[in-house]
Amino acid sequence: MIFLLILLITLILFSVPMFLSIGLSTTAAFIMSDLPLFMVAQKMFDGVNSYVLLAVPLFMLAGGFMDQGGMSRRLVALSESLVGHFKGGLAITSVLSSMLFAGVSGSAAADTAAVGSALIPSMKKKGYNKDFAAAIVAAGGSIGVIIPPSIPMIIFAFIANVSVGKMFLAGILPGILIGLSLISVVLFKSRNLDIDKEDRQFDFEKFKIAFKESAWALGIPFIVVGGILGGIFTATESAAVAVVYALFVSVVIYKELTLKKIYKAAVSSIKISSVILIIISIATVFSWYLSMNNVQELLSSTFLSLTDNKLLLLLLVNIFLLVMGTFVETTASLILFVPVIAPLLASLGIDPLTSGVMIVTNLAIGMLTPPLGICLIVSGTIAESKILGISKAILPFLIVMIIDLLLITYVPFLTTYLPSIY
Amino acid sequence: MNKIASFFSYISNMMNRQISLFIVILIFLLALLLSLSVFYRYVLNDSIYWSGEVARYMLAYIVFLGSTMAHKHKEHIRIDMLFSYLSNKNKKNVDIVISLFFISFWIIVLLGCIKLFPLFMMQTTATLGIAYAIPFSALPISAVIWIFYCVNDILTLMVKTK
Numbered sequence: 001m002i003f004l005l006i007l008l009i010t011l012i013l014f015s016v017p018m019f020l021s022i023g024l025s026t027t028a029a030f031i032m033s034d035l036p037l038f039m040v041a042q043k044m045f046d047g048v049n050s051y052v053l054l055a056v057p058l059f060m061l062a063g064g065f066m067d068q069g070g071m072s073r074r075l076v077a078l079s080e081s082l083v084g085h086f087k088g089g090l091a092i093t094s095v096l097s098s099m100l101f102a103g104v105s106g107s108a109a110a111d112t113a114a115v116g117s118a119l120i121p122s123m124k125k126k127g128y129n130k131d132f133a134a135a136i137v138a139a140g141g142s143i144g145v146i147i148p149p150s151i152p153m154i155i156f157a158f159i160a161n162v163s164v165g166k167m168f169l170a171g172i173l174p175g176i177l178i179g180l181s182l183i184s185v186v187l188f189k190s191r192n193l194d195i196d197k198e199d200r201q202f203d204f205e206k207f208k209i210a211f212k213e214s215a216w217a218l219g220i221p222f223i224v225v226g227g228i229l230g231g232i233f234t235a236t237e238s239a240a241v242a243v244v245y246a247l248f249v250s251v252v253i254y255k256e257l258t259l260k261k262i263y264k265a266a267v268s269s270i271k272i273s274s275v276i277l278i279i280i281s282i283a284t285v286f287s288w289y290l291s292m293n294n295v296q297e298l299l300s301s302t303f304l305s306l307t308d309n310k311l312l313l314l315l316l317v318n319i320f321l322l323v324m325g326t327f328v329e330t331t332a333s334l335i336l337f338v339p340v341i342a343p344l345l346a347s348l349g350i351d352p353l354t355s356g357v358m359i360v361t362n363l364a365i366g367m368l369t370p371p372l373g374i375c376l377i378v379s380g381t382i383a384e385s386k387i388l389g390i391s392k393a394i395l396p397f398l399i400v401m402i403i404d405l406l407l408i409t410y411v412p413f414l415t416t417y418l419p420s421i422y
Numbered sequence: 423m424n425k426i427a428s429f430f431s432y433i434s435n436m437m438n439r440q441i442s443l444f445i446v447i448l449i450f451l452l453a454l455l456l457s458l459s460v461f462y463r464y465v466l467n468d469s470i471y472w473s474g475e476v477a478r479y480m481l482a483y484i485v486f487l488g489s490t491m492a493h494k495h496k497e498h499i500r501i502d503m504l505f506s507y508l509s510n511k512n513k514k515n516v517d518i519v520i521s522l523f524f525i526s527f528w529i530i531v532l533l534g535c536i537k538l539f540p541l542f543m544m545q546t547t548a549t550l551g552i553a554y555a556i557p558f559s560a561l562p563i564s565a566v567i568w569i570f571y572c573v574n575d576i577l578t579l580m581v582k583t584k
Contacts, residue, residue, distance in 0.1 A: 015505035016520055017498040019489075023527045041534030045561050048485045049478050057484055058453060233460045236477075240456030266446040271497050274488025279499070281485065 001295060004029050018332055019279050026286045033289075040285055047284030048277055051236055052158045057273035058239035059149050062220070062246045063110050064265035069250020069257045071217035072114040074210070075100045078218075081210040085200040088190030090123045091136045092183050098140030099179045100218070102147035108367055112141025112375045116382040124383070132189075134383035135393035138375040139182050139401070142364040145330075147175035149224055149242075152330055152363055154235065155280065156356045159338040164235035165228040166419040170353040172225075173414045174361065177407065181400045189396065216249045276331050283335035291339065300344040310348050314358075314409050317341055321362035322369075322402075330363050330374075354408070354415045361405050368394055368401070427577040434574045437567065438494045445487050452480045475549045479557035486564035493571055514579050521572045521579075528565045528572075535562035 004025050011021035023040075030037055066072055079096035086092055094115050101111045116137040123133040145152045148168030157164040223245060224238045233241065250257040257265075290296055307313055321341070324333055338359065345355040367375040370391040380390050408414055459473040492498055508516065535558070542555040 012501055013504055015500050015502045015516065016523065017500040019498055020520070020524055020527060024523060027527065027530055037530055038534030038537040041531045041561060042538055044531065045482065045558055048482055049557075050481075051474055051478055054452070054456075054477055054481050057449060057481070057488075058456075061449060061453070232464065237456050237460050240453045241460060243453040244457045263446060266449060267442050267491070270445050270449060270484060270488045271492040271495060274485050275492045275498055277481075277485040278489040278492075 001293065019275075019282055022279065022286050022332070023282045026282060026289060029286075029289050033293075035289075043285040043288055044281045047281040050158060051234075052154060052164060053277060053280065055149075055154050055164065055236045055239040056151055056277060057270060058236070058243050059151060059154075060110075060269035060273045061266060062239065062242040064269040065243070065246040065250050065257065065262070066217065066220070067110065067114050068261050068265045069246065070254045071214070071220075071246070071249065072097075072101055073118060074214035074217055074254075076115065076118045078207075078210040078214040081203065081207040085202050086187070088186045088193070089200075090119060090126060090128065091133070091186040091190065094119045094123075094137050095140040095143075095179055095182045095186065098137075098143055099147060099175065100221075102144040102150075102175065108142050108144035108364065109374050109378055111144035112138055112378045113382070115141060116379045120379065120383045128193075129393070130383045130385045131389035131393040132193075134376075134379040134385050134390045135397060136182070136186060137382075138368055138373070138379040138390070138394065139397040140179070141375045141379065142367045142401075143175050143178055143182075145360055145364050145367075146171045146178060146357070148172065148221075149235075149239070150360065151276070152334060152360045153356065155276075155331060155334050156338060156360060158280075159334065160342040160352055160356060162352045162356065166353060167356055168225065168228060168235065169418040170357050170415040171360070172418055174357050174404070174408045177414065178361075178364075178401060178404045181404055182397060185396050185400050216253050219249075220245065279331050280335060283332060287335055287339055296340045296343070299340045300347075303344055311410070313348060314345075314350075317345070318358070318362060318405065318409060321359060322365060324366075330366070333363060333366075334359070351412060351416050353419055354412045357415045358405070358409050361401075361408055365398065365401050365405065368398055370394070423577075424581055427574075427581045430570075430574040430577050434494070434571055437570070438491060441487055441491055441567070445484055445491070448480055448484055452477055452484070455480075472549050475547060479547075479560075482557055482560040486560045487567070490564050490567045490571060493568065514582070518576055518579050521575045524572045525569055528568045532562055532565040532569070535565065 007028060008021055008025040011024060012018065016024070027037065027040060029035075030040060076093065076097045079100060080090070080093045083089055083092040083096055097119070098111050098115050101114060102108075116134075120130075120133050120137060124130055144150070148171050150168070150171060153167045153171055154164055156162075157167045220242055224242055227233050227238045227241065228235055247257070247262070251262075303313065303316065306316060321333075321337065324337065341359065342352060342355055345358075346352060367373045370376060370387055376387075376390055376394060380387060383390075455470070455473055456477055459470045462468045462470050489498075505513065505516065538558070539555055539562075542558050543553050545554040546552060547554055547557070
């Protein structure tokens, strides 16, 4: 068993693609245990033959249309009309638009790219330090996986066998908490910064125009969350409706999507989602093999042998996830660790929704940790800043997010209240 | 050698364009099907009873064929921290070895599919009652395309060395 893990990590480190690394390790495991190899093919197919996972490419596609079709730009304009007049206004705008955008797309990297390309250039022009600009955009973007709809939440729901709709509801309050705490860091930090010197007032007329322009885009979170809440459709169906709605708004109302742009957006969202889903497909086989050999039980009993104090154990799990989230890619971490951690937390009497949001928040923080944090890389590329510079600038935001994570872990109200009234 | 390589890359580019078009159409049909099933349920008080099953099988084609497309564009996730320190010549060698790994993995999958195929021709799906082999074919078809693309990658890399 140890051999398998060493093989897997060696392959990953030697730049073998994640999907193939898991595939080769799984095949090696089957050969060593004399299991028939045709089962790899059979279980790979079973791994993606799932109604829940259908939501992944559909939410990606809806996000692609919203970005290409001018919806994200209008959401940024709306946020700026609301909070742009504060000191540090553009940085606050970036957090607020990430939160709004998180409500319409499923992926943190996409949110970071959309908000970053709209705001980082103007932040630089207004005298913001480029590392600070990149850091706040990355931190805001990571909220994308916590506020619904969220792809990692769908994957968690799929593995842990909980309802996607409830998982989405559980993410709303924690997402708002993280957003507000990031904004307070911005307000605190920009007191002494030499930015936004001109004194500006909140302009109601400007807000009214921006709201009118973006009202169609704001319809999406209501359709998705409202539709699931009201029992009108399943999470998967809500993703399909979001695609049709986004296409309608971008083509008929905003008139910004050409046939060529539609095709390009479709191809790129299919590529991104099949990269994620093929990893899920093969990781399901790997995970099946591990559970056949009771590896998951072994791991969780190791955790339990360290301590049986609930609070301490939660802290240990969080530290483990934070370290892993820094090195292992999001989807792969979910498939590998959720089968271990979800039952462990359940045995401690923790609500699966709380553990889900906790695990996803850990991964969100992982997206911000240098050197592999995807949001950091995306926003750093847009701002043209060096990894060392952003690493320093991201630190206060990371600390605040870790405090938020502890709140989410130890205050179950945040995650269980909304699903309980549904 | 040069001629074979350019022939392979011509064919694989052409294949990739057709596959892209096919999956894009498929994903639009998927979104339409699921939206229609909501419409049928609430407005027409009827249900498209087969929509869930067909949608899942469409996903299988989107994922497996889509993964060949992502491979063609070199978009599969890999950690290249160590890789970036290698010399160009070693990078090329590592890439050739990885392509050989890919080919062996997909051959194993393909052989498994061939073994399962007679069984899945007999088995039928739950609601539609069609042969289970029809949705399952997404996997072996994609395996063949993957192998073809990887052979093409190796040929391209070897021509570059000369």
